[in-house]
Amino acid sequence: MKNIAVIGAGTMGNGIAHTFAQNGFKVQLIDISQEALNKGLKTISTNLDRMVAKEKISEQQKTETLNNISTFTSIKAGVDFAALVVEAATENLDLKLKIFKELDEACSESAILATNTSSISITQIAAVTSNPQRVIGMHFMNPVPIMPLVEIIRGYNTSNEVTNSIMQLCKTLGKEPVEVNDYPGFVANRILMPMLNESIETLYNGVAGVKEIDAVMKLGMAHPMGPLQLADFIGLDVCLSILNVMYNGFKNPKYAPCPLLVNMVNAGKLGIKSGEGFYNYSESKKAEKVSKQFLM
Ligand SMILES: NC(=O)c1ccc[n+]([C@@H]2O[C@H](COP(=O)([O-])OP(=O)(O)OC[C@H]3O[C@@H](n4cnc5c(N)ncnc54)[C@H](O)[C@@H]3O)[C@@H](O)[C@H]2O)c1
Known part of the structure; x- marks a missing residue:
């Protein structure tokens, strides 16, 4: 997995994009609002500056992280080549169902579709796609670059293969994944x-x-x-x-x-x-x- 698409550049989306980009992934950050994309990039840059000032990363790592992120206002264009999509748009059931229907058509068949939802049923989101086995919850915590936990939520149909691959990916990001089942609010x-x-x-x-x-x-x-x-x-x-x-x-x-x-x-x-x-x-x-x- 090298190309990751992140949908939503708000509080969580920009943190998720930051974390993947800092770990060497190419990130396609997608939002319907150009203003949100600009604001998201500015937040990432400010947070990286703080890390440079504290000598946690070098100036060069900051530049490389920013260079790993490109922005899009269309889902179709942004998910091209993505092996994983992490959806972090506004917490609204109808919106997420609409986005996942679109992802189902626009993404490659092998792509994993993850949602950062805080509470909405993964099983319900997965049901609007043609392959619910590849849909999973990846619940990052705020602020994403510094919080170790990722709550991994298996939907009713999520496959073992997808779950194992996402658990492994979180470890690559330096995070601690914890697997839970799909009931309202999950555990956190x-x-x-x-x-x-x-x-x-x-x-x-x-x-x-x-x-x-x-x-x-x-x-x-x-x-x-x-x-x-x-x-x-x-x-x-x-x-x-x-x-x-x-x-x-x-x-x-x-x-x-x-x-x-x-x-x-x-x-x-x-x-x-x-x-x-x-x-x-x-x-x-x-x-x-x-x-x-x-x-x-
Ligand atoms: N805020 C938190 O602490 C927190 C923690 C964990 C998980 N979450 C979850 O993460 C998700 C995002 O929450 P947030 O706090 O970042 O919200 P936010 O309001 O800060 O950002 C949401 C972004 O989604 C964008 N958006 C809306 N519709 C879109 C669409 N159709 N396509 C692309 N982008 C779209 C908006 O323009 C906005 O920039 C939610 O599901 C939320 O439950 C939030």
Whole structure:
């Protein structure tokens, strides 16, 4: 596998593209928005600069990494030659089904089709393709270049061969793959999201303020980041989508999203990517916060 296509240049897509490119893969980064592609490349370049400043990589490795990435606004053009496609577009079922139908037609028959979905059923996504055996979940964690875990989700029909090949590939990237089965939220978000939702509920009920809730979890539970700040980093729209998938999938009220989360998403307060969530991220504050959190 040398050519990898990544669909979506947002928070996760640019991190996935960065990680593959830094490990010598040729990456075709695809997004419907040229602006998102430009922003994604800028983020990758800034993160590489930080790694050079910390002497984790050389200036030459930075240049080689950037040279390994090319950008496309069309899926058909971008997936040419790709042995693997990692889809990291917006968390929306209809959108992912549409993308996978297109991938099924546009990709070579031997290509593996992976999705970075946080919660949507791999089996359901695979069912719109003609060969569900080659569809798998590759759930990278944010920020991708520094988080070791990749949750590997086997759909109902995913083949052993595809699973083994993706497990091996993750190791080549220096990551730690963990194999899980396909149920709503998989493992990571089934456990994380109820905690984030409860933190928002605690704020909504007036038990404590944003900083106080985060301080309790950081200082008392040794979490590196408070839950409300983590929700801002993940994206409040992404958190809401995941909770809805689990709420609908399990038909269990314990996953019902907090009304405050719903209101904030409707108001366009999506966290760091929109400039405001539970915290305010003006350009200068955002840069400062990101550089503190990203330990590259
Ligand atoms: N944010 C996280 O911390 C996190 C962690 C793990 C997994 N995920 C998952 O990764 C995926 C992407 O999440 P994100 O946070 O990067 O979202 P994001 O909103 O930051 O980026 C999504 C990108 O997808 C692009 N896009 C939308 N429709 C497209 C299409 N038809 N073709 C190509 N590009 C398209 C958008 O223009 C945008 O740039 C989601 O499935 C999400 O659940 C997110």
